[in-house]
Amino acid sequence: MKVFASLVALPSLATAHYVFPALINNGAATTQWEYVRQWTGYYSNGPVTDVSSLSIRCNVDGATKSASTLDVAAGSTVGFTAVSSITHPGTLQAYMAKVPAGQTAATWDGSGNVWFKIFGQGPTLGGSSLVWPSEGATQVSFKIPASLPSGQYLFRVEHIALHSASASGGAQFYISCGQINLTGGGSGTPTNLVAFPGAYKATDPGIMLNIYYPVVSRPFSSLIVERSSIRD
Secondary structure (H helix, E strand, O other): OHHHHHHHHHHHHHHOOOEOOOEEEOOEEOOOOOOEOOOOOHHHOOOEOOOOOOHHHHOOOHHHOOOOOEEEEOOOEEEEEOEOOOOOOEEEEEEEEEOOOOOOOOOOOOOOOOEEEEEEEOOEEEOOEEEOOOOOOOEEEEEOOOOOOOEEEEEEEEEEEOOOOOOOOOOEEEEEEEEEEEEOOOOOEEEOOEOOOOOOOOOOOOOOOOOOOOOOOOOOOOOOOOOOEEEO
8 A cells, every 4th residue: 555655646746847848939839859958867857966967967868968959049039848837946047058169069068168157047035935936937038148159059948946955965956958059149258157067066055055944135146146148
C-alpha cells in the first residue's frame, strides 16, 4: 500500500516543475524543441540544483545538444513558452552568447566567459510579502538589444525557484537554451561577461535566502539581478 501511494504521488511532483521547450517569435510559438535544445530528461521538467555543474549552462547535456536556428531581428521581442506554467516564486533572467567565428549555434557548446545578461527580474514588495511577476506565467518574453551585432547566438532562459532556497543547494534552476540567428544588428559590445558554470556560487545572496521571513523591505537585489550591459 505504501509503495502504491508513493507511485500515485509521482505525477503530482512532476507537475510542480516546469520546462521551457519552445521559442516565441513574432507573437507565435514555434514547435517544441525545434529551436530549443532538448536536454536529457526534459520530460521530467526537473530543475538543476548544482550551480557548479555543466548542467547550469543549458540544462542536462544541453551544452552538447543541438537544434535548428531561428532567424530573429535585432530589437525584436523573443520569448520562451513555459510548460505547463511557472509554478514557483523566483527570479527570471535571460542571457545570450555570441557564437565564435568558424562555429555555428548548432555545434557550439557555449563555453567560456561569453554570456551576457539582457534581462533580470526580481520581486516587488506587496504589503507584507514579495510579489513575483513571473509566477504563473505560461510564456516569458525579452527584448533583444537593437545594438547587438548580427550573427548566431545561444539564447538562455533561466528561472531560479527560491521556495526552498534557505539552504545551500536549495534553489532550483529551470533552464533552456535556444539557437537564434540575429539579423539587422548594430555595433554594440556586451560587457560583464560570465561563464556557466562559474557565474554563480551556491551561497550567493540572491540564490541562498529565505524569501518568506524576514520579508525583504526593498526590491529584491543581488549580483544575479543586475549583472550585464551592452556598450554602444
